[in-house]
Amino acid sequence: MSYVQEAIGKIIDLCEIPSPTGFTNRIMNYLINEVRKLGFRYEYTNKKSLIVDLGHGDSNAILLMAHVDTLGAMVRSIKPNGRLKLTRIGGYPFSHIENENCIVFTRDNKAYTGTIYNIHPSVHVYNDTGTIERNENNVEVVLDQKVYSKEDVENLGIRPGDYIAFEPRTVLTRTGFLKSRFLDDKAGAGILLTLAKVIRDFTIEPKRKIYIMFTSYEEVGHGASSGIPDDVTEVIAVDMGAVGDDLDSDVYSVSVCAKDSSGPYDYDVVGKLIRAAELSKVNFTVDIYPYYSSDASAAVRAGYNVKHGLIGPGIYASHGYERTHVDAIEATLKLLQKYLELE
CATH class of the missing domain: 2.40.30.40 (Peptidase M42, domain 2)
Incomplete structure (x- = not known):
């Protein structure tokens, strides 16, 4: 099974587990079991965030985050x-x-x-x-x-x-379209679970220490406002790329967000994400979302001294019956792999 197929399978599994904001014990138990299988150390915080230590470098750590709470x-x-x-x-x-x-x-x-x-x-x-x-x-x-x-x-x-x-009504079509409620942000969570497996299998060689964080309160604005490890200097939310008029994003690409309603994302991080997309030769867009805010924004608002970024697979009809394509999942996974290999 390819890593992309692995990611799609994890996303489908996650979509089938009910997890409205604050009602996330079931899905967190699923994630903890998956992390145990991979053999990584983890912490389950008092606020019901799961933080996974993927190892590698000793300092200047990067934290990749996705939320598993839903509407x-x-x-x-x-x-x-x-x-x-x-x-x-x-x-x-x-x-x-x-x-x-x-x-x-x-x-x-x-x-x-x-x-x-x-x-x-x-x-x-x-x-x-x-x-x-x-x-x-x-x-x-x-x-x-x-x-x-x-x-x-x-x-x-x-x-x-x-x-x-x-009811999520999750469907994967023969033509590669994934349709479901809650791809925001179970697509991102499934991608990060798969990225952890990529790192366990030594498929890439990250340059920095890496954490993954799954949060439980993003949909109400404060998912990543606490619990970030002290050695983290950069956070990237792996959420969705919203598709609509006046945006370049589509369901076949990974979107790099330059700005949303919370303000601009870190200039250096956005530039490095664009460079990683170019080097990995994936379809990508750079977008500005007028009505959006992420867990990375919540971390900055909470006072963490971190650079922040936001990417995600293009998802149509956000906060409704959503849809994306396998190509966007693959593009997001490849961008992240390349990003972690950059100095």
Whole structure:
């Protein structure tokens, strides 16, 4: 199996594990088991970040980070008719989750399936099915249980604050397109897991000490705001390259971000990333994202004295039902390998 195939397999595995922000114990257990298999030392922080020590140089360490928390929701309240009002975790329009299957996880480890609808879902009954505003008052979870009242739902053990995870619908087509919710940022996490295997296999010779960090709170803005080892002088977020108008990024390339809504990324790091992309002869773009901020930005805002950068495979329809291509995964992995070999 090639390293690219390995990365795709890891991404698919990760996408299938529910992990809305703050509900990441399951996916962290998966990652810890994978890291143990590879034989690397790791630390699981109090804030539920996983930091993996990949060894090599003694100082001037570089930390590569990806987040495994995703968009999701919580039960806000239980309606008198037994349906659930929800509150969003992360930033997305309610229209992006309409008609999506979901799972409600209770505090006593029960799981109940359901579907998210707008409150007027039938065109044969309502004349505003297509026009009703999609918001927290007009979108609800209908449980796959025979419930008719708030009391019926409470008897299942469901309470406000319970997590709601959306079905990922992960598909890899014969033509190399990977479609799924949560490629942001499970694509990045799968790439970093594979990069760790590349380093274990001595396929590349890194020039610096390397850490990998998987975080649990990126979607709400503070994933990498703590826990970075003291010897780290540079952090690079391996997240997604957003695709859209006025951007060069596409689903076949790796995107190097020069600036996002948090401000410009470090000039030297961006330049070195571009050089690594050129030397590795991969398709790449340099982009500016108007509505984006990364874990690398969170680290800088938290006061860490580090240079920072951001790259990722091009991903279409971010924060919705996302899609990328095997070519973009390969380009991101090759760029990282070359970057680590540069002085």
